[in-house]
Amino acid sequence: MMRAHSERRRMQIYGALLLLPAALLLGAFAYLPIVLTTVRSLFLPETASQPAEFVALENYAYLFDDPVFWKVARNNLIYALVTIPASIAIALAMALLVDSRMPGRGFVRMAYFTPTILPMIAAANIWMFFYAPEIGLFNGLLGWFGIDGPNWLGDPTFALPSVIVMTIWKEAGFFMIFYLAALQTIPPELREASALEGTGRWEHFRRVTFPLLMPTTLFVMINALINAVRVVDHLFILTKGGPNNATNLLLYYVYETAFSFFDRPYAAAITMMILVFLGLLAAVQFTVVDRRTHYQ
Amino acid sequence: MKRLDLETLGGWTLALVWLLPLLYAFWAAFHPEAYVARFDPLAPLTLENFRSAWEQAPFARYYLNTFLMVTGILGAQIVVCTLAGFAFARFPLPGKEILFMLVLLQLFVFPEVLIVENYTVASELGLIDSIPGIGLPYVASAFGIFLLRQTFKTVPRELEDAARIEGNGWMAVLLKVYVPLAWPTYLAYALVSVSHHWNNFLWPLIVTNSVETRPLTVGLAIFSAPETGVNWAIVSAATLLSIGPLLIAFLLFQRQFVQSFMRAGIR
Numbered sequence: 001m002m003r004a005h006s007e008r009r010r011m012q013i014y015g016a017l018l019l020l021p022a023a024l025l026l027g028a029f030a031y032l033p034i035v036l037t038t039v040r041s042l043f044l045p046e047t048a049s050q051p052a053e054f055v056a057l058e059n060y061a062y063l064f065d066d067p068v069f070w071k072v073a074r075n076n077l078i079y080a081l082v083t084i085p086a087s088i089a090i091a092l093a094m095a096l097l098v099d100s101r102m103p104g105r106g107f108v109r110m111a112y113f114t115p116t117i118l119p120m121i122a123a124a125n126i127w128m129f130f131y132a133p134e135i136g137l138f139n140g141l142l143g144w145f146g147i148d149g150p151n152w153l154g155d156p157t158f159a160l161p162s163v164i165v166m167t168i169w170k171e172a173g174f175f176m177i178f179y180l181a182a183l184q185t186i187p188p189e190l191r192e193a194s195a196l197e198g199t200g201r202w203e204h205f206r207r208v209t210f211p212l213l214m215p216t217t218l219f220v221m222i223n224a225l226i227n228a229v230r231v232v233d234h235l236f237i238l239t240k241g242g243p244n245n246a247t248n249l250l251l252y253y254v255y256e257t258a259f260s261f262f263d264r265p266y267a268a269a270i271t272m273m274i275l276v277f278l279g280l281l282a283a284v285q286f287t288v289v290d291r292r293t294h295y296q
Numbered sequence: 297m298k299r300l301d302l303e304t305l306g307g308w309t310l311a312l313v314w315l316l317p318l319l320y321a322f323w324a325a326f327h328p329e330a331y332v333a334r335f336d337p338l339a340p341l342t343l344e345n346f347r348s349a350w351e352q353a354p355f356a357r358y359y360l361n362t363f364l365m366v367t368g369i370l371g372a373q374i375v376v377c378t379l380a381g382f383a384f385a386r387f388p389l390p391g392k393e394i395l396f397m398l399v400l401l402q403l404f405v406f407p408e409v410l411i412v413e414n415y416t417v418a419s420e421l422g423l424i425d426s427i428p429g430i431g432l433p434y435v436a437s438a439f440g441i442f443l444l445r446q447t448f449k450t451v452p453r454e455l456e457d458a459a460r461i462e463g464n465g466w467m468a469v470l471l472k473v474y475v476p477l478a479w480p481t482y483l484a485y486a487l488v489s490v491s492h493h494w495n496n497f498l499w500p501l502i503v504t505n506s507v508e509t510r511p512l513t514v515g516l517a518i519f520s521a522p523e524t525g526v527n528w529a530i531v532s533a534a535t536l537l538s539i540g541p542l543l544i545a546f547l548l549f550q551r552q553f554v555q556s557f558m559r560a561g562i563r
Contacts, residue, residue, distance in 0.1 A: 015387025022380035025436035033413035097307040111311035119495035135333040233497040282404040
């Protein structure tokens with residue numbers, strides 16, 4: 001008995017030591033920054049002559065009155081609400097296409113997946129040319145039909161949609177992979193059974209395939225939501241959040257506030273808003289999605 | 297049958313649309329600037345754009361920095377995540393479930409969201425403008441820990457017991473039994489990690505401010521800042537230079553890439 005007890009104790013200590021490097025790093029670059037963000041959001045920025053002053057929730061009060069914050073939050077919401085369903089729908093279509101027996105399937109699959117491998121910065125460089133007003137590809141194409149195309153990225157009406165289109169192109173192929181993986185786990189007998197009963201392909205998709213893909217859809221949706229907050233690289237090339245904040249998104253606003261306007265407490269307050277949102281997302285993932293998804 | 301043909305046509309059209317940006321980059325990079333928007337099949341081919349791009353920015357240095365960063369991060373991730381994954385898979389720890397949840401939190405609260413305070417921590421540690429500074433926030437990767445824990449859990453206990461009876465210590469058991477069996481997981485993780493960090497931008501942008509540390513993505517973004525008139529041909533060449541190695545790796549190891557991303561999804 002004693003021996004077993006002390007052996008268990010030794011293993012606990014050993015296990016804790018194994019965890020130590022990860023714990024230290026996560027502490028320094030995840031937990032501590034969360035605490036620092038929370039604390040800093042309650043102060044004013046320090047200046048050369050004055051230390052930071054405690055102002056409780058004043059930054060948050062300012063945030064609620066800040067029209068730019070609301071505009072950015074609204075942009076991010078639109079960005080998410082358009083990019084997510086569109087890229088998921090395209091991803092699903094792509095997966096169904098390359099899951100069927102199609103000539104040149106390998107090539108087509110590769111073509112869909114390629115944008116995933118490219119850095120967002122490099123992709124944005126290329127799209128920048130597509131959107132260029134004078135010589136750009138899109139306006140060149142429109143010119144053939146006698147249409148005078150807009151300045152895609154410079155016009156507040158078209159800027160956000162242009163950024164959105166590029167995002168959909170970048171993400172769809174990545175999500176396709178998860179659908180493809182899920183499709184390959186569906187037993188082909190189900191399709192055969194449907195065929196025997198004379199069920200059409202669309203009907204089969206709607207009643208059998210799509211419901212079976214539900215866990216994947218939820219998983220992809222969570223990933224897409226995270227990406228909608230996380231990925232802002234293309235803004236650095238395409239628009240810098242402009243014109244007049246028309247394409248500014250939450251994380252880019254945090255970056256601008258902290259590193260261009262040097263108001264780190266206010267940036268911390270905006271970060272807190274993002275953290276609350278991500279916390280909710282995590283709660284959904286752990287409670288709802290995990291119960292339905294089973295890992296391999 | 298007719299429907300199938302329509303599907304093939306649709307699938308191929310979509311594939312070409314998806315490849316179009318890349319195809320265009322190749323067109324622009326290999327032709328003189330006058331042909332950037334004029335698609336003349338007889339346009340002369342040239343490598344001049346690559347030469348200009350190479351001369352206008354220290355790409356050799358950017359390659360070296362990116363290479364050091366990517367391999368450094370991967371090496372450190374493998375060590376740290378292997379140890380942690382082993383602990384979570386095989387050792388009794390008080391509050392293990394909660395600890396594991398705390399690790400998984402990083403899947404949601406990723407370093408990009410915490411850039412402001414990560415910058416504070418990095419500067420307190422004297423890591424600003426250094427390659428370790430770019431990498432350190434990513435080393436304790438929740439995804440890596442999760443992936444290795446899952447893999448280690450599938451290793452039969454009998455193998456471990458046999459190795460223990462032969463008098464091996466825990467480290468020897470880890471290195472002789474667990475690590476070799478997890479080889480496919482390491483490969484998959486390596487591909488995902490390398491492509492992720494090769495492409496990463498926001499944190500490297502913030503933490504670096506000199507040529508000696510800047511990776512390709514940051515160098516490219518500075519290169520193509522449209523302050524002066526943009527020469528699309530040279531920008532395209534620079535873009536291809538930055539994505540070249542990864543693109544070639546992708547074309548060579550397509551299957552492995554796609555499979556590792558698939559594996560990455562099942563987390």
